[in-house]
Amino acid sequence: MTGDASFEALGFRLGYLFKHVHLRLAEASALALAPFGVDGRELAVLVVLAAKDPLSQLEAAGRLGVDRTTMVALVDALEVKGLVERRRSSQDRRKNIVQLTPTGQDCLRKGEQARAEMERQFLAPLAPSDADRLVRSLQTLATAPATSPAAVPEDAG
Amino acid sequence: MTGDASFEALGFRLGYLFKHVHLRLAEASALALAPFGVDGRELAVLVVLAAKDPLSQLEAAGRLGVDRTTMVALVDALEVKGLVERRRSSQDRRKNIVQLTPTGQDCLRKGEQARAEMERQFLAPLAPSDADRLVRSLQTLATAPATSPAAVPEDAG
DNA sequence: GACTGATAGTCAGCCTGACTGACGATCAGC
DNA sequence: GCTGATCGTCAGTCAGGCTGACTATCAGTC
Numbered sequence: 001m002t003g004d005a006s007f008e009a010l011g012f013r014l015g016y017l018f019k020h021v022h023l024r025l026a027e028a029s030a031l032a033l034a035p036f037g038v039d040g041r042e043l044a045v046l047v048v049l050a051a052k053d054p055l056s057q058l059e060a061a062g063r064l065g066v067d068r069t070t071m072v073a074l075v076d077a078l079e080v081k082g083l084v085e086r087r088r089s090s091q092d093r094r095k096n097i098v099q100l101t102p103t104g105q106d107c108l109r110k111g112e113q114a115r116a117e118m119e120r121q122f123l124a125p126l127a128p129s130d131a132d133r134l135v136r137s138l139q140t141l142a143t144a145p146a147t148s149p150a151a152v153p154e155d156a157g
Numbered sequence: 158m159t160g161d162a163s164f165e166a167l168g169f170r171l172g173y174l175f176k177h178v179h180l181r182l183a184e185a186s187a188l189a190l191a192p193f194g195v196d197g198r199e200l201a202v203l204v205v206l207a208a209k210d211p212l213s214q215l216e217a218a219g220r221l222g223v224d225r226t227t228m229v230a231l232v233d234a235l236e237v238k239g240l241v242e243r244r245r246s247s248q249d250r251r252k253n254i255v256q257l258t259p260t261g262q263d264c265l266r267k268g269e270q271a272r273a274e275m276e277r278q279f280l281a282p283l284a285p286s287d288a289d290r291l292v293r294s295l296q297t298l299a300t301a302p303a304t305s306p307a308a309v310p311e312d313a314g
Numbered sequence: 315g316a317c318t319g320a321t322a323g324t325c326a327g328c329c330t331g332a333c334t335g336a337c338g339a340t341c342a343g344c
Numbered sequence: 345g346c347t348g349a350t351c352g353t354c355a356g357t358c359a360g361g362c363t364g365a366c367t368a369t370c371a372g373t374c
Contacts, residue, residue, distance in 0.1 A: 010204065010220070014276050015186055015197045017295040018179040020222060024298065025171055040172045047167065058322060063167070065177060070361060072324060094322040094369045119171050125301035130294050137283050137291045138174040141181065144282035198331095215351060227332060229353060251340045251351040 025122060032118035036111045037081060043115060045074055046108040049084060049098055056095040083107050182279060189275035193268045194238060200272060202231055203265040206241060206255055213252040240264050 010016040029040040038046070048063045049055060055063070061071035075098055078084040083104035089095040100108065123131040167173040186197040195203070205220045206212060212220070218228035232255055235241040240261035246252040257265060280288040 010201060012292065012296075013201065013204075013272070014182055014279065014292070014295075016201060016222075017292070017299055018175065018182055020299045021295050022175040022179050025175055029172055044167055044170065044173060047170075056322075065173075067362065068323075069325085069363085073360095092322085092370070096323065115170070122171065122298070125297050126294050130290060133287060133290055134294045135169065135171070135174070137287050138171075138178050139168055140282050141279070142168070142174055142177045213351075224333065225352075226334085226354085230331095249341070249351085253352065 028118050028122050029115065032114045033111055036107050036114065038078075038083070038107060038111055040115070042074065042078060042083075043108070043111045045078060046083065046100060046104060047112070049100055050105070050108055054097045054099050056089065056092075057098055058095070060098060078104070185275050185279050186272065189271045190268055193264050193271065195235075195240070195264060195268055197272070199231065199235060199240075200265070200268045202235060203240065203257060203261060204269070206257055207262070207265055211254045211256050213246065213249075214255055215252070217255060235261070 026040070033039060033043060036043075044064060045060065048060050051063075057071045057075060058068050060075075061068045064071070066074070075084060075086065075096075079086060082101055084098050085101055086096045086098055089097045123134070126134065183197065190196060190200060193200075201221060202217065205217050208220075214228045214232060215225050217232075218225045221228070223231070232241060232243065232253075236243060239258055241255050242258055243253045243255055246254045280291070283291065
């Protein structure tokens with residue numbers, strides 16, 4: 001949609017940059033994963049669910065950083081596609097253990113390969129060292145302690 | 158909501174990183190701009206509208222990278238707050254010339270200051286050179302020609 | 315064994331953001 | 345004055361994600 005919005009006044013704003021880069025990435029991701037019938041978020045769910053020990057929906061939601069109610073629809077979609085299976089935990093029958101089906105594992109493998117290739121192409125406009133640093137900076141920002149909200153430490157000078 | 162989703166399997170995925178960093182930024186932005194009664198997008202609209210020559214809604218929408226129908230509600234909100242004014246262009250009466258009111262200009266100045274400070278704090282966890290490079294990389298990715306979609310050159314090996 | 319509070323999954327409802335499609339008003343060309 | 349295109353507007357829709365309520369289950373207590 002947006003095309004190439006002029007960069008005159010906004011190109012140095014973090015919000016603008018993140019929004020549009022994220023948008024471009026989403027497009028590229030959708031395109032790359034379309035052949036496998038999943039989108040980027042669903043693939044991420046598969047990744048999480050492929051952990052060594054099986055996870056409940058709530059645990060998976062926690063790792064994905066999504067709400068538990070959002071997880072319901074996410075698992076629903078994957079189950080309809082035959083990529084995962086719910087079963088009641090015998091230890092705690094409140095919990096749904098969600099596991100990949102063989103089809104799901106296949107999808108995960110191929111999807112991850114496609115995603116990796118997509119990301120490589122996406123970062124191609126950057127010098128390799130810049131791409132590397134970008135990812136590491138993003139990791140830092142994603143995990144950094146929430147920058148003290150309105151708690152500008154005036155006494156810390 | 159999300160808290161600190163475990164980084165075990167997702168922390169190296171671009172989609173995950175962009176989503177969550179963008180989310181954190183949005184939070185910080187909302188917090189920083191709340192005192193001025195605008196959100197980040199509205200402030201961006203003010204920035205665009207403060208251009209030398211007055212813009213129509215469509216031109217402003219183009220520069221912001223949003224749809225013209227989205228622009229309507231955006232200008233509506235700003236107009237209700239008394240930050241901008243619509244008037245029919247005398248050159249082309251199909252067009253709405255949208256201009257900042259004095260209040261809007263004041264809001265823009267203060268808001269931009271707050272935003273700059275917020276961004277500085279947001280990037281504080283990074284080394285200055287990394288922050289710099291991050292912004293430049295984002296600019297590159299935001300403007301780079303759309304990575305040839307589905308045109309994986311199989312014969313180019 | 316029954317009662318109470320917390321937890322997991324589900325669902326309905328709502329909100330936000332953004333789009334498509336249709337419409338009226340206007341412009342430009344003929 | 346007609347015709348096609350453009351601008352702003354609105355209604356409708358859709359996706360993402362949330363809150364709140366509900367059920368089933370667990371854990372601890374009496």
